[in-house]
Amino acid sequence: MRYSTQTEHGKPIRLHDADDFIAMRIAGKIAAETLDFITPYVKAGVSTAELDRLCEEFMRAAGSIPATIDYHGYRHASCISVNHVVTHGIPSASKILKTGDILNIDVTPKINGWHGDTSRTYKVGAVSILANRLVDTTYAAMMAGIKEVRPGATLGDVGAAIEAVARAERFSSVRDFCGHGVGQVFHDTPLVLHYGKRGTGTVLEPGMFFTIEPMLNAGSFEVKVLGDGWTTVTKDHSLSAQFEHTLAVTETGFEIFTLSALGE
Ligand code: MF3
Ligand code: CO
Numbered sequence: 663m664r665y666s667t668q669t670e671h672g673k674p675i676r677l678h679d680a681d682d683f684i685a686m687r688i689a690g691k692i693a694a695e696t697l698d699f700i701t702p703y704v705k706a707g708v709s710t711a712e713l714d715r716l717c718e719e720f721m722r723a724a725g726s727i728p729a730t731i732d733y734h735g736y737r738h739a740s741c742i743s744v745n746h747v748v749t750h751g752i753p754s755a756s757k758i759l760k761t762g763d764i765l766n767i768d769v770t771p772k773i774n775g776w777h778g779d780t781s782r783t784y785k786v787g788a789v790s791i792l793a794n795r796l797v798d799t800t801y802a803a804m805m806a807g808i809k810e811v812r813p814g815a816t817l818g819d820v821g822a823a824i825e826a827v828a829r830a831e832r833f834s835s836v837r838d839f840c841g842h843g844v845g846q847v848f849h850d851t852p853l854v855l856h857y858g859k860r861g862t863g864t865v866l867e868p869g870m871f872f873t874i875e876p877m878l879n880a881g882s883f884e885v886k887v888l889g890d891g892w893t894t895v896t897k898d899h900s901l902s903a904q905f906e907h908t909l910a911v912t913e914t915g916f917e918i919f920t921l922s923a924l925g926e
């Protein structure tokens with residue numbers, strides 16, 4: 663590992679080497695497999711606490727530790743954010759899924775000191791046309807951001823691509839939470855905004871590791887954090903969706919560490 667000559671608000675940005683890529687492939691694979699594993703359990707009638715318990719069991723059986731446990735006082739193996747919950751939803755035995763819900767499950771297994779951070783938004787049975795469009799657009803927005811990633815591109819290019827996909831469907835991209843550098847540190851530099859202006863911001867260099875994790879709202883981008891200090895909801899109560907991958911900048915483009923063998 664070495665450092666970029668670029669800094670962000672005075673903080674260094676790490677550039678990782680071949681061994682670091684190998685370590686991240688292992689962490690990313692467990693993260694993707696956790697989301698694959700949980701998929702058949704996401705059904706009407708199940709509680710979000712039960713989904714969290716299953717995710718924790720899977721991550722530990724794979725030899726990893728859920729990095730969210732005891733992270734700034736958070737106590738769970740996953741964040742599960744249902745409908746108008748934007749992010750950091752706390753798993754609960756009293757939150758029972760019902761047909762038509764959409765929910766994001768976000769997991770970060772840590773193995774050999776390296777973090778794989780990924781999330782998907784799941785649909786419970788048949789969902790509304792709006793919910794369907796929101797979820798599919800959010801996935802497309804994440805992928806549009808990822809496809810900008812190559813040496814010499816900027817984080818502004820990534821943000822602008824995400825925002826353009828959101829706007830084309832008249833959805834908004836949340837501004838109060840962003841993607842982040844990731845590796846041996848869970849939340850590191852750089853800050854990856856899901857909006858922005860082309861040609862601005864940090865210039866991407868091979869060996870940078872970060873997440874892209876857009877949250878799109880059906881209404882306004884404004885959010886508020888509830889009294890528990892975690893649960894973040896849309897201010898206007900509109901639906902929200904999110905997807906997240908952990909990736910690297912390579913010599914020629916990008917490598918997604920959290921890509922599922924099933925293709926998601
Ligand atoms: N996994 C989340 C992210 O994408 C962070 C969750 S931190 C927690 O960055 F403490 F809320 F779990
Ligand atoms: Co993240």
Ligand code: CO
Nearest residue numbers: 768779780906
């Ligand atoms: Co995450």
